[in-house]
Amino acid sequence: MKITYLGHSCFVLESNNHKMIIDPYQGGAFEGFGFNLNDFPDALKGIEGVAITHHHADHDYVEPFKGAKVFDGVKNIGKGKQEFIPGFTISSYRTDHGPGRGDCSALLIEAEGKKIAHLGDTYSLPADTSLALTGVDFLMIPVGGRFTVSPEEASQLSRSLSPAHVIPMHYAVKGKSSLVPYSLDDFLKVSSGLSVLVMKVGSTREI
Numbered sequence: 001m002k003i004t005y006l007g008h009s010c011f012v013l014e015s016n017n018h019k020m021i022i023d024p025y026q027g028g029a030f031e032g033f034g035f036n037l038n039d040f041p042d043a044l045k046g047i048e049g050v051a052i053t054h055h056h057a058d059h060d061y062v063e064p065f066k067g068a069k070v071f072d073g074v075k076n077i078g079k080g081k082q083e084f085i086p087g088f089t090i091s092s093y094r095t096d097h098g099p100g101r102g103d104c105s106a107l108l109i110e111a112e113g114k115k116i117a118h119l120g121d122t123y124s125l126p127a128d129t130s131l132a133l134t135g136v137d138f139l140m141i142p143v144g145g146r147f148t149v150s151p152e153e154a155s156q157l158s159r160s161l162s163p164a165h166v167i168p169m170h171y172a173v174k175g176k177s178s179l180v181p182y183s184l185d186d187f188l189k190v191s192s193g194l195s196v197l198v199m200k201v202g203s204t205r206e207i
Contacts, residue, residue, distance in 0.1 A: 053120025073105030144180030
């Protein structure tokens with residue numbers, strides 16, 4: 001399976017030539033947000049499924065993916081594991097986005113015998129969701145603070161969930177995103193002992 005990171009909280013997963021995208025964003029959705037999906041045309045080719053954790057413009061831009069199957073994480077909270085696109089199953093769990101920020105979900109995606117958890121904009125994680133997501137192979141976790149956990153909180157949460165690998169996301173990037181106060185480096189400073197998979201924007205990793 002391949003993972004491609006498109007910045008912010010957006011990833012493309014590919015298994016046996018089937019591709020899905022998680023939390024696609026609208027370029028320029030907010031002041032201080034400079035990422036644009038148009039910068040990654042190759043990654044976006046052939047997307048069959050779109051999974052979104054919640055309804056904010058930097059996470060639910062489904063318009064470019066006409067004809068793709070859409071999984072709405074919020075609407076599917078607690079509905080169990082579902083077949084998504086060929087080779088992928090997906091389930092959704094409640095997470096807390098913080099006061100007044102609306103509903104949000106965490107996703108558990110399974111493919112090729114691997115479990116990938118995407119925590120969306122987690123500000124805090126309910127106990128039942130923590131239990132469901134403990135021990136995954138890859139944990140995609142926000143680390144930038146303000147709307148989500150801070151670097152220190154992300155580190156503590158990662159340790160409590162005991163994933164094999166941690167993939168940080170949703171952090172400040174100079175010239176691209178100033179929506180949140182903390183950078184990737186801020187998280188790396190407090191991540192000693194964790195197996196952190198750092199992905200550059202636009203990069204692809206085979207897992």
